[in-house]
Amino acid sequence: MLGVATLTLGSSTTMVAQNHAQQHATTLASANGNRRHSVSNRTHSLPMSLVSPTNQSFTFLSSFKEPTHARPFTTAVASVDSDQLDSSDPPTKNEATKYYFLVANAKFMLDEEEHFQEQLFERLRLFGERNQEQDFWLVIEPKFLDKFSNITKRLKRPAVALVSTNGPWITFMKLRLDRVLSDCFEAESLEEALAFNPTDLKFEKPEKWVAPYPKYESGWWKPFLPPVQTEVKP
Amino acid sequence: MLLLSPPQPQLQPFFTSLHMAALVKPISNVTPKFVSSPRMGSSHSSKFSTIIRMSATATPPPSTSTKPASSKKGNIKETLLTPRFYTTDFDEMETLFNTEINKNLNQDEFEALLQEFKTDYNQTHFVRNKEFKEAADKLEGPLRQIFVEFLERSCTAEFSGFLLYKELGRRLKKTNPVVAEIFSLMSRDEARHAGFLNKGLSDFNLALDLGFLTKARKYTFFKPKFIFYATYLSEKIGYWRYITIYRHLKANPEFQCYPIFKYFENWCQDENRHGDFFSALMKAQPQFLNDWKAKLWSRFFCLSVYVTMYLNDCQRTAFYEGIGLNTKEFDMHVIIETNRTTARIFPAVLDVENPEFKRKLDRMVEINEKLVAVGESDDIAVVKNLKRIPLVAALVSELLATYLMPPIESGSVDLAEFEPQLVY
Numbered sequence: 222m223l224g225v226a227t228l229t230l231g232s233s234t235t236m237v238a239q240n241h242a243q244q245h246a247t248t249l250a251s252a253n254g255n256r257r258h259s260v261s262n263r264t265h266s267l268p269m270s271l272v273s274p275t276n277q278s279f280t281f282l283s284s285f286k287e288p289t290h291a292r293p294f295t296t297a298v299a300s301v302d303s304d305q306l307d308s309s310d311p312p313t314k315n316e317a318t319k320y321y322f323l324v325a326n327a328k329f330m331l332d333e334e335e336h337f338q339e340q341l342f343e344r345l346r347l348f349g350e351r352n353q354e355q356d357f358w359l360v361i362e363p364k365f366l367d368k369f370s371n372i373t374k375r376l377k378r379p380a381v382a383l384v385s386t387n388g389p390w391i392t393f394m395k396l397r398l399d400r401v402l403s404d405c406f407e408a409e410s411l412e413e414a415l416a417f418n419p420t421d422l423k424f425e426k427p428e429k430w431v432a433p434y435p436k437y438e439s440g441w442w443k444p445f446l447p448p449v450q451t452e453v454k455p
Numbered sequence: 456m457l458l459l460s461p462p463q464p465q466l467q468p469f470f471t472s473l474h475m476a477a478l479v480k481p482i483s484n485v486t487p488k489f490v491s492s493p494r495m496g497s498s499h500s501s502k503f504s505t506i507i508r509m510s511a512t513a514t515p516p517p518s519t520s521t522k523p524a525s526s527k528k529g530n531i532k533e534t535l536l537t538p539r540f541y542t543t544d545f546d547e548m549e550t551l552f553n554t555e556i557n558k559n560l561n562q563d564e565f566e567a568l569l570q571e572f573k574t575d576y577n578q579t580h581f582v583r584n585k586e587f588k589e590a591a592d593k594l595e596g597p598l599r600q601i602f603v604e605f606l607e608r609s610c611t612a613e614f615s616g617f618l619l620y621k622e623l624g625r626r627l628k629k630t631n632p633v634v635a636e637i638f639s640l641m642s643r644d645e646a647r648h649a650g651f652l653n654k655g656l657s658d659f660n661l662a663l664d665l666g667f668l669t670k671a672r673k674y675t676f677f678k679p680k681f682i683f684y685a686t687y688l689s690e691k692i693g694y695w696r697y698i699t700i701y702r703h704l705k706a707n708p709e710f711q712c713y714p715i716f717k718y719f720e721n722w723c724q725d726e727n728r729h730g731d732f733f734s735a736l737m738k739a740q741p742q743f744l745n746d747w748k749a750k751l752w753s754r755f756f757c758l759s760v761y762v763t764m765y766l767n768d769c770q771r772t773a774f775y776e777g778i779g780l781n782t783k784e785f786d787m788h789v790i791i792e793t794n795r796t797t798a799r800i801f802p803a804v805l806d807v808e809n810p811e812f813k814r815k816l817d818r819m820v821e822i823n824e825k826l827v828a829v830g831e832s833d834d835i836a837v838v839k840n841l842k843r844i845p846l847v848a849a850l851v852s853e854l855l856a857t858y859l860m861p862p863i864e865s866g867s868v869d870l871a872e873f874e875p876q877l878v879y
Contacts, residue, residue, distance in 0.1 A: 325879045336727065339698070343724055347576050373466050376879050392567035396738075397731050399799040402879055432788050433780055434702035 320365075320414045321391035322384045324341035325401040326377035327361065331442050332424040334398065337436050341445055345439035357385035359445040364416040365406055372402050379420045381442075465841045487658045540615045542674040543682045543719055545626045551679060551740055552631040564735040565633045570788065571728060572640040577721045582653045586714040591658035594712065602713060603659050610652035610663050616729075617645035619686075637732055644725045655715055680743045683733055684756040684801075690730035691796050692760060695789045697723035703780060710779035734800045734867075744802050750862070753801035758858050761807065762819060770827070771821045787813060796866035806863050815857045822850045 270306050330337060341359075348355055363382045385391050388405070395403045408414035424439060467548060554560055594602055624639030650663070656662045701719035704711045711717070711844050765786050768775065775782040787807075794807045806812060829842045868874045 288584055290873075329879070332815055336698070339720070339724065343721075347574065350579075375877065389567040389570045392563055393571045393731070395566070396564050397727075399869070400879060431784070431791075432702075433699060433785060434706045 261286070307454065317409050318386060318411075318414070319388070319405055319407050320384050320386060321380060321388045321403070321405045322360075322363075322365075322382045323391055323395050323398065323401040323403040324363075324366065324372060324376065324380055324382040326400070327379045327381045327422055328352040328377075329400060330381040330383075330398075331422065332367075332387065332439075335437055337398065338441050340394075341442075342411060348411055356387050357383065357390070357445070358415055358447050359442050360415050360417050361422060362420045364418060365408070365414065368406060369404060372404065375402065384415060411447075417447065458652065489724065540674050541619050541682060541685075542622075542676055543619075543679050544676075545622070548623065548679050549627060549630045550611060552627060552634045554631055560631075560739060562633060564738065565631075565637065568728075568732050569637055569640075569736055572637055572732075575640075575643075577647070579645055581656060581718060581720045583651070584714070587655060588658045588711045591655075598712070598777050599659070601771070601777060603656065604771075605774055606652050606656050606659075606715075607661075607663060610649050610656065611668070613645050613649035613652060614663070614665055614668065616686075616689075617642050617649055619682075620645060623875050631858060634736075636704055641729050641732065644729070648722065648725070651718070653716075680740070681752070681756075683737050683740075683743060684752060685760070687733035688756055688760045688793070688797065690733065692725050692764065692789060692793045693726040694723045694730060695792045695796070697726060699785060699789055699792075700778065700780070704778065704787075705732060707744050707779050708712075710777075712777065715790045716778070730796075735799055738867060738869060744800070744866065744870060750803035753797075753803050754805055754858060754862050757794065757797060757801070758854065761793075761805070762816065762854065762857070765790070765816050766820060766823050769823070781816075798863065800867050802864070802866045803862040804856065805857070806860055809860065812857065815853055815860075819850060819853050822846055824848070824851065 263337070341357075344357065345355065347353075360382045362379050363384070366376075366380065366382070383391070383394060391403060395401060406414075422439075430436060477567055510626075550556060552560065554562070591599075591602075620638045624635050624637075624642055627635035627638065653662055697719040701723065706717050708719035743749055760849065765783075768782050768786050772782040775785055790807050794804050798804045826843060826846050829839055829846065832839065834842070868877060869879070
C-alpha cells in the first residue's frame with residue numbers, strides 16, 4: 222500500500238510515495254458495486270537526498286500505518302510499474318498513469334448541479350494559490366467510455382466525466398454528487414486519457430427559475446476542459 | 456454549522472433547540488486567538504488543538520448609539536434566540552466507529568474526506584479588513600440591532616458546532632483515528648467561523664463571552680443517530696442559506712451593507728463539506744437509513760428544521776428585507792434545495808414542492824404570531840397560558856398534518872436496491 226507524504230522543503234512541496242515491503246492490490250468499487258479492478262501499485266523508494274538535514278518538518282497526508290481493512294485510495298500519485306528504475310531515475314514517458322473518473326449526463330453535471338461549479342472553481346483557486354498543477358478535468362463525451370460498456374448502457378447522452386489522477390478526491394466527489402457512476406482506467410498520456418468526441422452542448426433555460434439570483438452562465442465549465450489536443454489514434 | 460432554535464418555548468417537544476438569553480458584554484477590544492498545535496500522533500501526524508480564548512477590556516467604550524450600553528445589552532437579551540448546545544452518547548459513538556469491532560467498516564470515504572479536510576481550502580481566507588468597522592459605523596437604528604442579533608446567533612451556532620466536534624474528535628481518537636481527525640478538523644473550521652463572527656461583533660463594541668457560554672451552556676442530549684440527522688440537515692441548510700445570500704448580493708451589490716456576506720462563498724463550502732462527512736457517517740451505518748423507523752425519523756427531522764427556520768425567519772423579516780430578500784421566497788428556495796440535497800442520503804423526505812406544504816407553513820406563521828402576541832400581552836400568567844392552549848393545539852395539528860403528507864422515497868444510490876436499473 223502506498224503512503225503519501227508532503228515534504229515541506231522551503232517553499233516547494235514534493236509528493237513522494239513509499240513502497241511497503243509487500244505489494245497490496247488497490248481496489249476500486251465500480252458503479253455496480255460488484256466488479257473490482259486490481260492494480261499493482263509500485264514505486265521506487267524515497268530518495269533520501271530530498272530530506273534536508275536543516276529542514277525536516279513533515280506533514281503527512283495519510284498514515285503509513287497499515288490498517289486492517291482495505292484502503293482503495295491512499296494516494297494521488299500516479300500508479301507506475303517501476304521495476305526497472307533505480308531511485309534516481311524519473312519515470313519514462315510511455316508509462317501508464319492511472320486516472321479516476323466519475324460520469325453522468327451533461328445536464329445533471331453542468332446545468333443542474335450548481336454547487337459542482339462552485340467546487341471546481343474553489344479547487345482551481347486553491348491550486349493557483351499553492352502553485353499546484355491542475356490534476357482534474359471535465360471531459361465532454363470522453364472516448365475512454367467506450368471501454369466501459371457496463372457504464373455506457375446506463376448513461377444518458379451527452380455525458381460528462383470528471384477525470385483526475387487524485388483517487389481520493391474522486392471518491393469524495395462521488396460522495397457529494399451521489400447520482401454518478403465511477404471507475405478508473407490507465408492511459409499512457411494525458412491526451413489519450415482526456416480524448417473526447419466533439420459535442421455541442423446546449424441547455425434549455427428553465428421555465429420557472431425561483432432562486433433569488435441568476436443561474437450560472439452557460440459555458441462556466443470551459444476552464445476545466447482538456448487543453449486543445451490532436452486526435453488520438455485508436 | 457447552523458443549529459436552529461424554535462420560535463416559541465412551547466414548541467420544545469417538537470423541536471431540537473430552545474430559547475437562551477444572549478451572553479453579551481460590551482467591550483472595547485476583543486481578540487479571538489486560535490492556537491493550532493500540530494502534534495505527532497500514533498497513526499496520524501497532524502492533530503489540531505483549536506482553542507478560542509477571548510480577551511476583553513473591562514471598561515466599555517463610548518457607545519455609538521444614543522442609548523446607554525446596558526440598555527442595548529438588555530434589548531439583545533430579550534430578542535435573541537440562540538441555538539442549543541448538543542451532547543451525545545460518546546460510548547455508543549466509539550462503538551459505532553471502532554475499527555476493531557466493525558471489521559467491515561468501509562473507510563474509503565472517510566480516507567477521502569480526511570484528505571479533503573486536510574487540504575483546508577479556506578486557511579487564509581477569513582481575513583478582515585477596514586471595511587468591517589466602516590460598515591458597522593454606518594449601520595444605524597433597527598438595522599444595526601438586526602445585524603448584531605444576526606452575528607450573535609450565527610456565532611453561537613458555530614461555537615456550539617465547535618464544542619460538539621472537538622469533543623467527538625477527542626473521544627474517537629483511539630477507536631477510529633481517521634474519523635476522529637475529521638471531527639477535529641471540522642472543529643477547526645467552526646472555531647474559525649465563530650472567531651470571525653465574534654470579531655465582527657467587536658465592530659459593534661460587543662462580543663459573546665464564549666468562555667462563559669461554555670460553562671453556562673445547557674446541553675440537549677441526542678442519541679448518535681439523531682445527531683447525524685440533525686447535524687447533517689443543519690450543515691446542508693447552512694450551505695444553502697449562505698450561498699443564496701452570497702449569490703443574491705453578488706447580483707444585487709446595492710444591498711451589500713456589511714462585508715461579512717462577501718465571505719459567504721468560501722464559508723458555505725465549509726458547511727457543505729461538513730454535511731458530506733455526516734452523509735458518509737450515515738452510509739457507514741446503514742441501519743440508520745434502511746428501515747421504516749429511519750424513514751419516520753428522517754421526515755421528523757426535516758420537518759423540525761424546515762419549520763423552525765421558516766418561523767424564526769418570519770419573525771425577522773427586517774433582516775432579509777435589509778439585504779433585499781423576500782423572507783418567505785428565500786426560505787422556500789432554501790428548503791426546496793436542502794430537501795433535494797437531503798434526498799441523496801435520507802431514506803424519505805418531505806414533499807416540500809407540493810403547494811400545500813407552503814400553505815401549511817404560512818398557517819403556522821399566523822398561529823405563531825398570535826402566540827407571540829399573547830406572550831407580549833399584559834395578561835397575568837394564568838390567562839396567558841389559557842389563551843395559548845388553543846393556539847398550541849392548532850400548531851400541533853398543522854405540524855402533524857404536514858408530517859403526515861405523503862413523503863418522497865429517497866436515499867443514496869450506493870444503498871438503493873433499484874440502483875442497477877438506474878440510468879444516469
